[in-house]
Amino acid sequence: MSTTESRGKIGLGIVLFLALVLGGGAGPGLFTDSLLQAAIVVAVAFVLAGPRQVAASPIVLSFLILTFLAGLLQVLPLPAWMIEGTRPEVFNPHGDGSAYRLVSLGVGRTLEAMAFALCGLLFALAVSTLRGEHVRGLLPFFFIGVACNMLAGAMQFSMAQDTRLESWLPYVIMAGLFANVNHFSTLLFATIPLLVYYGLFVGRGVLVSLAIPAILLVLLAAGSRAGVLIGLAITVLSLLFLAWRSRIGTVTIGALFAGLGVYSFGATTKFVGELDTAFGRLEFMRSTLEGIRENWLWGIGYGNFTSGYGLYERGEMIFRNYVNHVHNDYLEVAFEGGILAMALMGFYGLCVLARLRHRLDPLQRAAFLSILFILLHSSVDYPLRTMAIAITFALLNGIYFHRLPLFKPLSRDEAIEVQHNGDTILVPIAEPAGSSRRRSRAQADA
Incomplete structure (x- = not known):
């Protein structure tokens, strides 16, 4: 483990943590997002400029180039x-009558x-260039950021009726460190699979057995219908x-399902009768689909939803509070980016499905x-309009599209601790004859 690679991992971990605690706003022009973007560029540049033993994911690199070209096309005179x-x-x-238009x-x-x-x-590209142990090393930074949000959320939900908090951040905190309760819930349920992995394959079962119930309880207290239902399902x-392939016994799984049943009953009781009855998101989607139909070729420009949506809004839907998002990222991106945006979303979906054909590590x-x-x-x-969720999503994609399997770390029984260049690493003690050949064959199959 080289010192340069280790520092690169730490740099990415720090900006990941900062994004989770400072990137909870979803509005445009937030100075916190600008600062985070600058920090991300610096951390990524340090990783990409240093020595690498793993080539960048071609899928992430291709998507980066195509996204840049799609955006460039919208701001160049045509x-x-x-x-x-x-x-x-x-x-x-x-x-x-100008000969060129934007x-x-x-x-x-x-x-x-x-x-x-x-x-x-x-950020996803930089993660895909890290070695397996460095990728796993980003998870503690992520978990600490999630824990800070959970702690803030628990303190808010323990207050009286009003949980709104105003601070130096450029947005009002509604849940955890987020301006939107649903986005806070998105972070929590996206954490659950990583926690399950950490408990089963890294040997942190006791910690995880406490963390997952805590997440479910915070989700229930947050009042997010989507977050509660998806948190249960995930x-x-x-x-x-x-x-399923680990050593968890039938009794343990039965107890977990029983606990989930009690939790789902509480979720159902809390949210019965709170569904939108009129003038809700279906109407937003109808208006946006009309906009897509008339702007399917070029779109109206990324980030310009509010500028174009009003033309397709029915008169009885116009109020003092205006619609700033359609509450469906796919429709909104298609409206803003046209057929190229639709093609990019389709390309990403195909890449995700195609990756399933390969052998995946448990973390993947x-x-x-x-x-x-x-x-x-x-x-x-x-949710992806929030910096905290966007960087979380980038981390997940960097892991998922990593070119090499992220193998299970060595256990304490299989290795000894050795100090090297100021780092503590695990070195294998010994392995049975023939196991090295089998491991090489398994890597070749992957």
Whole structure:
């Protein structure tokens, strides 16, 4: 383990932690997001500029390049004939007969949105270049950030009626360190598979057995319908997906399912009758689909949803409070980016499914579950518009699309501790004859 690689891991871990505690806002133009983006670029540059033994994931690199090109196309002047007739004339920024027009309705907002997305992709790219032990070394930073959010959330929910907190952060804290309760819940349920992995394969069972019930209780107290239901589902699937091949006994699994049953009863009791009855998200989706139909080729520019949505809004839906998101990230991105954005989303989905055909490490299987449920939650909300969730999603993708299996770390019985370059590492003691050949064959099969 070289000192440079170790420092690179620590740098990524620090910015990951900072994103979790400072990146809970979902609004545009937050100075905290700008500071975090600068820190991410510095940390990623340190990792990519140093010596690497693992090549970057080609999938992450391809997606980074394609995303950059898709955003660049929206802010470059294009011949007017390419845009005329492809969307309502009211969206044409230059109606004075100019020979060139821009796709984006607001270049500044598009550049801001692209910087946000590219920072996440750069973080995922840097994670994909780390060796297995360094990737696992990022998990403690992640868990500490989640614990800070849980502690803040528990303190808020123990207060009286009003849990809103105002601080030096550029947004009002509603749950944990987030401005949105549902996004706070997204972070918690995305943590569950990683905790299950940590308990089963890293030997932290006691800690995890306390952490998961605490997460479920905080989710219940947070009042997020989506978070509660998905948190319950992801716990069950994590156990089935990861613990099925471990040594957990039937009695333990039965007790866990019994506890989940009690928890689900509490969730159902708390949220019965709270569903939207009118003027809800289905109407937002209908209006956005109408916008996609008229702007399917070019879109209106990333980050410009509020500028284009009003044209398709029904008169009776116009109130003092305006719609700033459609509460469906897929529709919103398609509205903003047009057919190229739809193609990018389809390409990502195919890459996720194709990766399942390869042999996955337990940590990669856990990352897949977290990715799956963040994507599911994105169909009813916009969690990826929050820096904390975006960097979490980037971490998960860096793990999932890592080119090498992230093997289980050596146990204390299989290795001894050795000091090397100021680091404590585990060195194998010995291995039975023929095991090295079998391991090489397993790596070749992967």
